[in-house]
Amino acid sequence: xxxxxxxxxxxxxxxxxxxxxxxxxxxxxxxxxxxxxxxxxxxxxxxxxxxxxxxxxxxxxxxxxxxxxxxxxxxxxxxxxxxxxxxxxxxxxxxxxxxxxxxxxxxxxxxxxxxxxxxxxxxxxxxxxxxxxxxxxxxxxxxxxxxxxxxxxxxxxxxxxxxxxxxxxxxxxxxxxxxxxxxxxxxxxxxxxxxxxxxxxxxxxxxxxxxxxxxxxxxxxxxxxxxxxxxxxxxxxxxxxxxxxxxxxxxxxxxxxxxxxxxxxxxxxxxxxxxxxxxxxxxxxxxxxxxxxxxxxxxxxxxxxxxxxxxxxxxxxxxxxxxxxxxxxxxxxxxxxxxxxxxxxxxxxxxxxxxxxxxxxxxxxxxxxxxxxxxxxxxxxxxxxxxxxxxxxxxxxxxxxxxxxxxxxxxxxxxxxxxxxxxxxxxxxxxxxxxxxxxxxxxxxxxxxxxxxxxxxxxxxxxxxxxxxxxxxxxxxxxxxxxxxxxxxxxxxxxxxxxxxxxxxxxxxxxxxxxxxxxxxxxxxxxxxxxxxxxxxxxxxxxxxxxxxxxxxxxxxxxxxxxxxxxxxxxxxxxxxxxxxxxxxxxxxxxxxxxxxxxxxxxxxxxxxxx
Ligand code: M6R
Numbered sequence: 001x002x003x004x005x006x007x008x009x010x011x012x013x014x015x016x017x018x019x020x021x022x023x024x025x026x027x028x029x030x031x032x033x034x035x036x037x038x039x040x041x042x043x044x045x046x047x048x049x050x051x052x053x054x055x056x057x058x059x060x061x062x063x064x065x066x067x068x069x070x071x072x073x074x075x076x077x078x079x080x081x082x083x084x085x086x087x088x089x090x091x092x093x094x095x096x097x098x099x100x101x102x103x104x105x106x107x108x109x110x111x112x113x114x115x116x117x118x119x120x121x122x123x124x125x126x127x128x129x130x131x132x133x134x135x136x137x138x139x140x141x142x143x144x145x146x147x148x149x150x151x152x153x154x155x156x157x158x159x160x161x162x163x164x165x166x167x168x169x170x171x172x173x174x175x176x177x178x179x180x181x182x183x184x185x186x187x188x189x190x191x192x193x194x195x196x197x198x199x200x201x202x203x204x205x206x207x208x209x210x211x212x213x214x215x216x217x218x219x220x221x222x223x224x225x226x227x228x229x230x231x232x233x234x235x236x237x238x239x240x241x242x243x244x245x246x247x248x249x250x251x252x253x254x255x256x257x258x259x260x261x262x263x264x265x266x267x268x269x270x271x272x273x274x275x276x277x278x279x280x281x282x283x284x285x286x287x288x289x290x291x292x293x294x295x296x297x298x299x300x301x302x303x304x305x306x307x308x309x310x311x312x313x314x315x316x317x318x319x320x321x322x323x324x325x326x327x328x329x330x331x332x333x334x335x336x337x338x339x340x341x342x343x344x345x346x347x348x349x350x351x352x353x354x355x356x357x358x359x360x361x362x363x364x365x366x367x368x369x370x371x372x373x374x375x376x377x378x379x380x381x382x383x384x385x386x387x388x389x390x391x392x393x394x395x396x397x398x399x400x401x402x403x404x405x406x407x408x409x410x411x412x413x414x415x416x417x418x419x420x421x422x423x424x425x426x427x428x429x430x431x432x433x434x435x436x437x438x439x440x441x442x443x444x445x446x447x448x449x450x451x452x453x454x455x456x457x458x459x460x461x462x463x464x465x466x467x468x469x470x471x472x473x474x475x476x477x478x479x480x481x482x483x484x485x486x487x488x489x490x491x492x493x494x495x496x497x498x499x500x501x502x503x504x505x506x507x508x509x510x511x512x513x514x515x516x517x518x519x520x521x522x523x524x525x526x527x528x529x530x531x532x533x534x535x536x537x538x539x540x541x542x543x544x545x546x547x548x549x550x551x552x553x554x555x556x557x558x559x560x561x562x563x564x565x566x567x568x569x570x571x572x573x574x575x576x577x578x579x580x581x582x583x584x585x586x587x588x589x590x591x592x593x594x595x596x597x598x599x600x601x602x603x604x605x606x607x608x609x610x611x
Contacts, residue, residue: 009189017070020198028074031085035096036068071098078123090134097130101158175214256402304351313481315416332359344371353408354607355383462589471498475523486583
């Protein structure tokens with residue numbers, strides 16, 4: 001959720017931290033702050049608002065030094081204001097600390113410290129941690145590292161932290177338990193961040209901190225130890241696998257729009273080297289060694305959150321249709337606490353763009369302890385879910401910065417389809433359908449480009465509906481999860497209330513909402529065409545305003561609707577990849593029309609690393 005940056009070296013520390021925070025702002029943007037050791041003291045500058053507000057503040061009161069850290073916040077404990085912004089400083093000014101996560105036992109520690117006369121200036125759980133470190137440091141005469149470790153052994157909850165100490169100003173200490181941290185290794189300089197985006201400009205060499213590890217960094221060395229035993233751990237140095245330009249806007253007004261238009265490439269990347277169009281086969285190296293276990297499974301469970309959960313729904317349809325295995329789709333936040341039969345005949349797929357979603361991570365941990373095989377379907381290489389699953393398939397969509405997930409969704413659906421195709425081929429099931437889908441995959445890039453030809457039309461439709469207060473999205477079969485996803489996209493970036501429903505379910509309740517003020521968006525393909533036409537007529541008869549996204553070449557859609565968005569037809573199993581795109585564009589243009597901050601919608605964060 002929150003963004004963390006740390007730096008030690010000889011460059012302009014403040015500049016590096018601010019640039020890094022701007023790259024991480026998609027993780028949270030309630031408030032921002034920086035702490036630098038200026039040669040004498042730990043200076044602290046922080047404020048409510050975005051990184052640009054912090055930048056303005058730093059222009060009027062600059063801070064400089066060779067070691068420092070910065071934070072951009074997504075509030076958990078305490079409203080977004082100046083006092084609650086990170087970094088937090090201990091009472092005697094000996095320590096500053098930034099934190100991503102939640103300290104669950106903060107209340108009892110705060111009470112204990114208050115009893116010792118320590119005064120708090122914020123409402124945050126983070127301030128409790130920094131005060132606790134200082135308390136232990138002074139009381140037990142500990143070193144910087146000992147004090148941090150000692151405090152961490154007593155706190156319960158999740159954290160990714162970076163700490164500075166005025167008495168040992170040559171060191172940055174960072175630790176991870178539940179919130180990701182990456183160390184970037186430069187020449188005579190080191191970087192810390194909650195993901196690799198602030199680091200890539202300076203070095204491609206990185207080390208991922210694992211759970212319960214801390215690192216002690218000086219300008220010429222670093223070591224990683226486990227918090228519990230304090231043993232030195234030898235870590236593998238890895239390489240960042242994307243380029244700087246992939247995380248820049250490249251001339252687009254918003255990351256979301258750029259990412260929508262990247263879909264011909266991102267979907268292709270998800271198939272590259274996997275679907276062999278000549279041999280009509282599918283190969284997925286990441287799960288090859290586990291195929292027998294997957295093929296022998298009694299059930300497949302797919303767990304995810306948000307948009308990834310919608311992709312999971314589509315995946316369950318394809319796998320059940322092609323492979324004839326029972327597939328259950330579970331919200332990770334429910335699955336992790338629910339009593340449900342899981343054993344070593346179960347395969348649990350975890351879908352996550354970021355690979356860091358706390359609930360999804362917890363869900364696969366639970367599945368593994370119950371004996372299930374865990375398979376990650378993840379975008380971010382090296383992320384927690386990618387590393388903690390037994391095996392997996394990267395979606396290779398490239399970095400997704402816009403908070404509203406777009407290209408990750410279509411790539412997730414692509415990878416789930418590949419898994420279904422591979423399993424069906426191995427089981428020798430539905431051979432003709434498998435070939436038809438593979439053949440249609442070869443046309444997908446050009447068909448996505450054709451969908452983009454509707455962009456101007458969609459922009460005009462958006463003008464008509466920008467003042468609506470509600471929206472209903474309806475679809476049948478494979479288009480039902482698309483309806484859910486379209487509605488989610490609209491509500492998260494335009495703040496218009498929107499619901500997705502199976503079209504036939506409308507009669508069981510939502511139909512009561514239909515009047516001349518209720519826009520209803522239908523997603524119509526050849527499958528179930530006549531059935532959904534009946535639903536369209538039901539809305540039409542009640543005066544609802546109708547938009548239809550359709551791949552069916554017919555005048556019947558024009559007859560009963562206000563607007564028709566025509567897109568190419570493709571095999572029904574992969575049709576969601578095409579039908580989703582107009583819903584993404586519609587949400588985008590409505591949000592722009594309403595003057596919303598598309599890439600940083602209110603209250604949201606890209607990666608939800610807390611429960
Ligand atoms: O990184 P993940 O795929 O695990 O994230 C899951 C959801 O938080 C995410 O899809 C969220 O719903 C997006 N804001 C949707 O656009």
